[in-house]
Amino acid sequence: MTAPALRLTAVQKSFGPTAVIMGVSLDVAAGTRHAIIGPNGAGKTTLFNLISGRFPLTAGQIALHGRRIDGLAPHQITRLGLSRSFQVTSIFSRMSVLENIRCGLLWSRGYRYSFWHLLARERALNEAAERLLADVNLEARRDVPAGLLSYAEQRALEIGVTIAGGADTILLDEPTAGMSRSEADHAVALIRRITAGKTLVMVEHDMSVVFDLADVVTVLVYGQVIASGPPAEIRANRAVQHAYLGTPAETGVA
Amino acid sequence: MSETVADTATPPRATARPRRGLRRQWPWLTVLAVALVIPWLFYDWTTGRHSGFIVAMLSQIGMMVIFALSYNMLMGQAGLLSFGHAVLFGLGAYCTAHVVTFSKAGGFPLPLELTPLAGGLGGLLSAIALGYFATKQRATAFAMITLGIGELITACALMFQTFFGGEGGVSTNRMTGHSLFGLGYSGSIQVYYLIVAWTAIAIALMLLLTRTPLGRMANACRDNFERAQFVGYDPRMVRFLQFALSGFFAGIAGALYTLTYEIVTFDTVAASMSANALLMTYIGGVGVFAGPVVGAVLIVLLQSWVSLLSNSWLVYAGVLFILMVTFAPGGLAGLVLMHAPIRRAGRLRRLAGPYLRLAVPSLLVVLGFVLAVELCSFLTIGAAQGKSLTVHGLTIDPHHATPWVVAALLLGPGGLWLRRAVRRFGAAWAAVSDEVKTAGGRP
Numbered sequence: 299m300t301a302p303a304l305r306l307t308a309v310q311k312s313f314g315p316t317a318v319i320m321g322v323s324l325d326v327a328a329g330t331r332h333a334i335i336g337p338n339g340a341g342k343t344t345l346f347n348l349i350s351g352r353f354p355l356t357a358g359q360i361a362l363h364g365r366r367i368d369g370l371a372p373h374q375i376t377r378l379g380l381s382r383s384f385q386v387t388s389i390f391s392r393m394s395v396l397e398n399i400r401c402g403l404l405w406s407r408g409y410r411y412s413f414w415h416l417l418a419r420e421r422a423l424n425e426a427a428e429r430l431l432a433d434v435n436l437e438a439r440r441d442v443p444a445g446l447l448s449y450a451e452q453r454a455l456e457i458g459v460t461i462a463g464g465a466d467t468i469l470l471d472e473p474t475a476g477m478s479r480s481e482a483d484h485a486v487a488l489i490r491r492i493t494a495g496k497t498l499v500m501v502e503h504d505m506s507v508v509f510d511l512a513d514v515v516t517v518l519v520y521g522q523v524i525a526s527g528p529p530a531e532i533r534a535n536r537a538v539q540h541a542y543l544g545t546p547a548e549t550g551v552a
Numbered sequence: 553m554s555e556t557v558a559d560t561a562t563p564p565r566a567t568a569r570p571r572r573g574l575r576r577q578w579p580w581l582t583v584l585a586v587a588l589v590i591p592w593l594f595y596d597w598t599t600g601r602h603s604g605f606i607v608a609m610l611s612q613i614g615m616m617v618i619f620a621l622s623y624n625m626l627m628g629q630a631g632l633l634s635f636g637h638a639v640l641f642g643l644g645a646y647c648t649a650h651v652v653t654f655s656k657a658g659g660f661p662l663p664l665e666l667t668p669l670a671g672g673l674g675g676l677l678s679a680i681a682l683g684y685f686a687t688k689q690r691a692t693a694f695a696m697i698t699l700g701i702g703e704l705i706t707a708c709a710l711m712f713q714t715f716f717g718g719e720g721g722v723s724t725n726r727m728t729g730h731s732l733f734g735l736g737y738s739g740s741i742q743v744y745y746l747i748v749a750w751t752a753i754a755i756a757l758m759l760l761l762t763r764t765p766l767g768r769m770a771n772a773c774r775d776n777f778e779r780a781q782f783v784g785y786d787p788r789m790v791r792f793l794q795f796a797l798s799g800f801f802a803g804i805a806g807a808l809y810t811l812t813y814e815i816v817t818f819d820t821v822a823a824s825m826s827a828n829a830l831l832m833t834y835i836g837g838v839g840v841f842a843g844p845v846v847g848a849v850l851i852v853l854l855q856s857w858v859s860l861l862s863n864s865w866l867v868y869a870g871v872l873f874i875l876m877v878t879f880a881p882g883g884l885a886g887l888v889l890m891h892a893p894i895r896r897a898g899r900l901r902r903l904a905g906p907y908l909r910l911a912v913p914s915l916l917v918v919l920g921f922v923l924a925v926e927l928c929s930f931l932t933i934g935a936a937q938g939k940s941l942t943v944h945g946l947t948i949d950p951h952h953a954t955p956w957v958v959a960a961l962l963l964g965p966g967g968l969w970l971r972r973a974v975r976r977f978g979a980a981w982a983a984v985s986d987e988v989k990t991a992g993g994r995p
Contacts (some may be wrong), residue, residue, distance in 0.1 A: 342837060352783065372781040382782055390775040393768075401772045404765050405784030411793050413766040 301330040301364030303467050303497035304349065304380075307357035311341075311348055311521075318344050320521040321358070325513075328363075328466075331498040332518060333512035337541065341521040342501040343385055346469050350382040351375040377405065381465035385472045385501070387452045389459060391445030395436050398444050398455055402426045402462025427462075429458075433492060434458035435484075450481045454488065461492050468493055470500040474507055486510060495526075507535070519543065554691045580755070580844075587748050588615075588658065591741060596757030602741045608812075609856045614747035615808040616832060616852050620844035622801035623829040627911030628793045628838030629762060631774030632687075633695045637829045638804060639682065640675045642821030643705070644803025648715060648810040649724040656728040668750050675803015676796055683795035684786045687788060690777060694791075699908025702823055709818035724810065740812070747808050754801055758843060761797065768793045831869065835876050838881025846884050863937075864929045871921075887929040895987040907978035913970035920962025927955055 304326040311319040318341045326332045334342050347353045349360055351372040360368040362482055367375050390398050402421065407423055409415060417423070431437050434454045439447060444455055457473060473489060474482040486548040489498070502508045508515060509529045519541045526534055532538055590610060594603035619641055626632040648671040653660040686697045708718040716722065726737050735742050761767045773780045777787040810816050819825060828851065836847020853870065858865040880887050894900055903921050927950045931939045934950075941948045948955050951990070 352778075371786065373779075373784050373786045376784040377780055384779075388776055388779045388782075390772045390779065392775050397768065397771075401768060401780070402783045404769065409765040411766050411769070411785075411789060413761055413764045413797065415765055416760065416763050416769060417765065418763060458785065459779070479613055487818070 300328065301361070302326055303330075304483065304502065305359075305361045305362060305364075306345075306349070306498065307359040307361075309345075309348060309360060311344055311353065312356045314497075318521050319348065319356075322518070322521070322523055324516060324523060324526065326467075326497060326499055328493065328497050330513040331493065331511050332500070332516065333508045334499065334501050334516050334518055335445075335503070335508055336518035339520075340518045343471055343520055345518065346382060346471050346499075350380065350469060351552055375444045376463065376465070379465045380467045380469070381460050382469035383456050383460040383471055383473060385475060387449075387456050389444045389452060390457055392443055394441050395444055395447065395455060396427055396440050397429060399430050399458050399462055400424070401461040403427055403430070406463040408491045430458055430462055434488065450477055450485075451479065453485065457485075457488065457492070467497045468499070470498065472501050472503060482507060537545055570733040571728070575750065584748070584752055587751075588637060588745075591744065600656070602739075604740065605856075609742050609852060611744045611747050611808075611810055611812045612856065613849055613852045614744070614751040615805045615812070615827075616848040617751055617845050618801055618805035618808070619727045619829055619843075620800045620832040620836065621755065621758050622805065623833045624838055624841075624844045625758065625761070625794060625798040625801070627833055628843070629767065629774065630770040630791060632791060632795070633830075634686075634698040634826070635695055636686075636698035636700075636826055637703070638823070638825030639702055639821050640679050640799040640802035640811070640815070640816075640828075641707045641806040641825060642709070643678040644671035644675035644806030645810045645816040645820045646722060646806075647671055647767075647803070648763060648807035649722045649816045650715075652728060652810065653722075653724045653727060655730060656725055661730045662728075663730050664726060664728055664737055664811070665749075667730045667811065670802040671807020671810065672800045675806060678803070679843070680801020681794045682798065683792050687791035687795050690787070690791065695831075699823075702821070704945075706818055706822045709821055709875055717816075717820070721815050723815040726811050726814055737811075743811055750804060754804055754847070755926060757831045757930065758801060760825075760848060762841060766790065766797075769882075800936060818957040829874055833883075835873060835883055836887075836889075837885030839882050840885035843883050843885035850884070854978075862929070863933045864925050867925055868922075891953075893988055894984055897991060899984055899988060902984050906977045910973050910977045913966055913973045916966040917964050917970050920959050920966055922979075923955060923959040924963065927959060 302325040304324075306322055306324040309319055310317070310365065318522045322345065323340075334345065336342055344353070348368075351367070351374070352372055355368050357365060360450055362375070362378055362380055367378060367380070370378075390401060393401070400417065403423060403426055407426070409420075409423075428437075429439060434457060436447075436458065438456060439451060444452065447455060453473065453476075457470065457533045460470065461468060470489065477485060482504060486500060489500075490511060492498070500511070502511075503537075512529055514527065515529050515532040517524050517532060517535075517538050523533045524541060526538050527535075581901055588609065591602050591607055594606040595601070596603065610719025619637075622640075623634070624635050626634050626637070627921050651662065651670040652664070652667055654660070655664075655667070658860045682701050684692055686701060688695060710718060726743070729736075731737070737743055739748070744843070762771075769780060769785050772783075779918045780790065806816075806820060809820060832847035832851045834847070835850060836845065854865055854869050854872075858868060862868075877882060882889065889904075891900065894903065895976040926941055927948075930939070930950045934941065941950060950956075
């Protein structure tokens with residue numbers, strides 16, 4: 299069997315004396331959609347920050363397709379084919395929507411730090427950017443500065459920038475947070491379409507989205523994995539029900 | 553100017569028809585034509601001489617345009633506030649001085665037309681060496697390091713005699729006898745046209761740079777350096793390369809300085825020169841590619857023209873800077889750009905009245921301010937120089953009460969009037985832009 303797309307081994311993270319992630323081990327099989335759920339403060343976003351290299355690990359290992367990536371800088375991890383989105387929209391606000399997408403494309407298309415290519419003349423690049431723009435339904439907003447987009451549009455752009463580099467492992471941090479029902483449905487359809495054949499790990503609060511999209515669900519509570527499995531199994535899991543429905547005093551450590 | 557927004561400009565569509573060559577660049581071509589013609593407007597046909605003052609001023613504008621644009625490669629395009637940009641300018645100037653001297657002494661026959669490349673190379677190498685340290689950081693830390701570098705190199709310039717020539721500086725002679733076109737460069741007009749050529753080249757290259765992957769990623773790192781990492785770019789590398797290229801152009805500007813004055817002193821690397829870059833760029837406008845060009849022209853005019861009329865030109869430059877930072881952070885170019893949507897909707901005429909009503913009290917306050925500053929200056933410096941304040945043959949005595957009362961009246965009641973006019977103008981502006989929005993002014 300080939301190495302999983304993503305393997306976390308006994309990952310720990312502390313901020314000063316506060317332990318936030320306490321020994322998380324997790325395998326994400328290539329080509330699956332994996333959801334991470336858990337109550338607020340469980341460490342879901344921190345886990346993303348560790349995987350993507352935004353924070354250094356306190357202990358443990360992370361491997362992408364069998365290759366160690368812990369200790370690498372975010373841009374190095376990105377170049378290895380792991381891309382992430384942010385919970386709080388993180389785009390290039392003064393640049394146009396198209397420019398944002400194009401920035402996401404540049405590295406993967408081998409432009410590196412080139413100062414001798416004129417972007418306007420790079421046909422393949424620009425066509426790819428236009429296609430992606432159509433994929434995330436932002437064609438009509440093509441030339442608008444990204445900072446002026448509506449919230450849902452910014453979320454769509456965030457996803458567009460995230461997938462632009464052609465990464466095969468994609469981390470989405472609450473892609474539907476703050477969206478209306480119809481916007482969320484739209485976003486789910488979008489995510490389903492653009493992550494076909496890729497490995498997706500997403501943090502999500504909306505259970506209908508989770509059970510709709512995910513092949514595997516992992517439940518994170520207070521920095522530990524309390525359950526991991528197919529959605530139906532998770533739904534029936536008593537510890538999970540406890541974590542979500544029980545009083546905070548009881549949920550200390552499951 | 554059209555199509556000059558560095559960061560949000562939309563380059564032609566990939567599928568668009570090929571551009572019609574230089575026609576789209578008509579504002580730049582107009583400026584170029586003006587730059588070529590101006591010296592002849594001040595040509596004295598009876599003596600057959602160019603106006604030395606005009607040519608000197610235009611030459612300075614040329615080099616400062618390059619200098620300010622290279623500064624904006626950091627400030628506007630990469631979001632890097634540097635307090636030591638003059639170092640790159642000055643080192644380029646020193647390198648050029650040595651290369652020209654070497655060339656004249658028979659070292660090698662480098663045509664004078666190409667010596668700015670030596671300056672550019674000097675600036676580039678300096679930027680690589682210094683930028684290696686400075687660009688490890690961003691934001692405030694970067695600004696602090698550049699400030700330190702500026703002080704360091706200024707101190708070095710006074711210490712290391714062989715390269716910097718100490719306080720006397722390094723002088724050279726541009727008449728090396730090596731030229732591509734057989735020119736002697738004895739007169740400043742020939743040097744001026746050389747400056748025009750290099751300024752045009754440098755502007756074109758810097759404009760093209762904004763449209764490359766590196767130029768775009770510099771914008772991206774400015775907007776959100778963290779996100780840039782997650783699309784695969786190392787923001788430090790982006791900063792470093794942008795800094796190095798900016799050094800190349802600053803060095804070219806420095807080289808033109810050397811060719812113009814034939815002497816380079818430590819002033820060229822000093823803090824006041826760095827401040828000049830900041831002043832020109834900010835007043836012109838950092839968000840628009842052509843902004844620093846406007847700023848450089850304005851500041852040089854202030855420097856060389858107003859300084860002829862008044863001892864206090866620095867006061868005016870300082871006040872202008874404070875006013876711009878406070879009320880128009882987009883600079884002059886930003887102010888012009890604000891009118892674009894209204895112009896496109898064809899409602900610019902609606903603003904004529906409000907502008908006129910704003911102009912009268914503004915003029916009074918400016919007059920009052922200038923009068924007050926000049927009165928002060930003539931009480932102190934002017935008295936020491938034995939000059940008297942004369943306007944159109946009318947001598948104003950700063951020891952008399954009347955001019956002070958006039959200044960106070962202009963500033964006091966005039967200021968109140970201006971405040972009311974500003975408020976009214978704001979309302980008129982809001983009304984017009986609301987109309988534009990609701991009328992769907994966007995194309």
